[in-house]
Amino acid sequence: MAKERVIVGVDVGTTKICALIGEVDQDNRLNIVGVGMAPSQGLRRGMVVNIDEAAAAIREALDKTERISGYKIGTALVGIAGSHISSQNSRGIVAVSPNMHEISQPDIERAIEAARAQPLPHNREVLHVIPREYVVDGEAGIHDPLGMSGNRLEVETHIVTGAVTSIHNLIKCVEKTGIEIDDIVLEPLASSEAVLTGAERDLGVAMIDIGGGTTDLAIFINGSIWHTAVIGIGGNHLTNDIAVGLRTPFNVAEDMKKKYGSAVAERIDVNEMIKIPTFDNSTGEPISRRFLCEIIEARMREMLVLVHEEIRGAGYQGVLPAGVVLTGGSSQLSELVDLARDVLNMPARIGGPAQLTGLVDSINSPAYSTAVGLLSWGLKNGDYQNPRSPVPAGGGTGPSWGDVVGRFTSWLKHFWASA
Ligand SMILES: Nc1ncnc2c1ncn2[C@@H]1O[C@H](COP(=O)(O)OP(=O)(O)OP(=O)(O)O)[C@@H](O)[C@H]1O
Numbered sequence: 001m002a003k004e005r006v007i008v009g010v011d012v013g014t015t016k017i018c019a020l021i022g023e024v025d026q027d028n029r030l031n032i033v034g035v036g037m038a039p040s041q042g043l044r045r046g047m048v049v050n051i052d053e054a055a056a057a058i059r060e061a062l063d064k065t066e067r068i069s070g071y072k073i074g075t076a077l078v079g080i081a082g083s084h085i086s087s088q089n090s091r092g093i094v095a096v097s098p099n100m101h102e103i104s105q106p107d108i109e110r111a112i113e114a115a116r117a118q119p120l121p122h123n124r125e126v127l128h129v130i131p132r133e134y135v136v137d138g139e140a141g142i143h144d145p146l147g148m149s150g151n152r153l154e155v156e157t158h159i160v161t162g163a164v165t166s167i168h169n170l171i172k173c174v175e176k177t178g179i180e181i182d183d184i185v186l187e188p189l190a191s192s193e194a195v196l197t198g199a200e201r202d203l204g205v206a207m208i209d210i211g212g213g214t215t216d217l218a219i220f221i222n223g224s225i226w227h228t229a230v231i232g233i234g235g236n237h238l239t240n241d242i243a244v245g246l247r248t249p250f251n252v253a254e255d256m257k258k259k260y261g262s263a264v265a266e267r268i269d270v271n272e273m274i275k276i277p278t279f280d281n282s283t284g285e286p287i288s289r290r291f292l293c294e295i296i297e298a299r300m301r302e303m304l305v306l307v308h309e310e311i312r313g314a315g316y317q318g319v320l321p322a323g324v325v326l327t328g329g330s331s332q333l334s335e336l337v338d339l340a341r342d343v344l345n346m347p348a349r350i351g352g353p354a355q356l357t358g359l360v361d362s363i364n365s366p367a368y369s370t371a372v373g374l375l376s377w378g379l380k381n382g383d384y385q386n387p388r389s390p391v392p393a394g395g396g397t398g399p400s401w402g403d404v405v406g407r408f409t410s411w412l413k414h415f416w417a418s419a
Pocket residue numbers: 012013014015016017040045046081210211212213214215234235236239254257258261328329330331332333334366367368
């Protein structure tokens with residue numbers, strides 16, 4: 001009997017690590033069979049700043065997932081973010097091999113390679129080269145040119161690059177946990193897999209994942225990715241502002257934000273008072289809830305203005321009829337949709353991981369969009385899959401490793417060779 005395909009995703013977030021295992025059934029649907037979380041350590045603004053601490057937190061999440069699922073994890077898809085990420089669109093053009101004027105897989109690969117051949121500073125590395133569409137003899141809008149007749153093949157690609165040191169640190173700390181990496185996936189691309197509908201991508205949409213340390217952006221038009229960005233500011237900054245403004249510890253400020261926060265302060269009654277424990281007064285001091293929400297609104301407005309500038313600067317204002325889809329833990333802030341509509345001047349909705357089956361209760365929230373999206377990414381890009389892993393604990397051997405050459409493995413070899 002054919003072995004079930006299994007995919008592992010690890011979201012290394014600024015506030016939490018989430019490791020998921022999904023089994024793929026015969027209809028190519030994911031069933032989540034393992035969920036493991038751990039509070040993050042050693043991360044700042046989406047980047048690893050302490051390898052040992054981050055590795056320990058990742059290991060803790062992996063251990064929990066292994067215990068729940070009964071699988072032993074050997075490899076995983078891992079998310080990457082941080083403000084070192086940048087992206088650009090690039091075109092590659094090649095002549096189709098002259099034998100039959102029929103486009104072959106090597107022709108497609110040569111075109112993608114031509115698009116990728118951009119000069120890069122020595123301290124940056126390519127993370128993704130994603131074909132967006134193909135043009136055959138001037139005919140645009142082709143998604144799969146394989147087998148078509150033509151003389152000239154062009155490909156439009158989206159290229160994502162990151163700082164070598166940040167990528168290197170993430171690889172190091174994941175490998176320290178004893179697992180290998182199937183592929184590194186840009187977090188906004190993963191989150192988009194989990195929350196956007198096909199119709200939204202076709203129309204034109206911006207996915208905004210507001211986490212603890214970063215705000216991630218991905219723009220889709222005509223079904224393809226056009227722009228990605230990571231802004232190094234997130235929900236932790238809201239909590240910091242509250243802690244400073246109300247002179248209260250970070251954890252108290254965090255509770256206040258979740259319990260009483262709103263992104264539209266003027267909707268809160270000016271006379272409503274709430275009690276908060278401060279550093280020097282553990283019994284609680286009454287403060288105006290409106291004041292708390294004014295602090296929150298000011299920072300959230302600033303974050304959304306930065307996102308708006310990124311969208312406008314990249315030239316996509318006015319071409320996103322499906323508006324924005326907000327996700328990430330901070331998208332749970334009350335009234336955020338209304339503030340987003342106001343600042344971005346577009347339709348807005350909150351999105352969480354959709355159409356989940358299996359152990360879904362604990363991950364059915366916008367905070368888990370990236371982790372779920374990593375599994376969806378692995379499902380779509382099947383050649384990342386390494387069937388050696390995970391194997392059922394205490395037995396199965398799985399298919400041999402030798403015939404599986406993951407894209408990441410070759411990328412990694414190139415990376416180490418050039419490091
Ligand atoms: N109900 C809520 N209202 C407001 N903020 C919330 C709420 N619930 C969670 N958050 C915030 O969500 C943030 C964590 O989000 P998330 O889990 O998506 O981050 P992360 O993935 O760990 O970090 P990042 O993606 O930035 O590296 C925290 O700042 C937390 O305060």
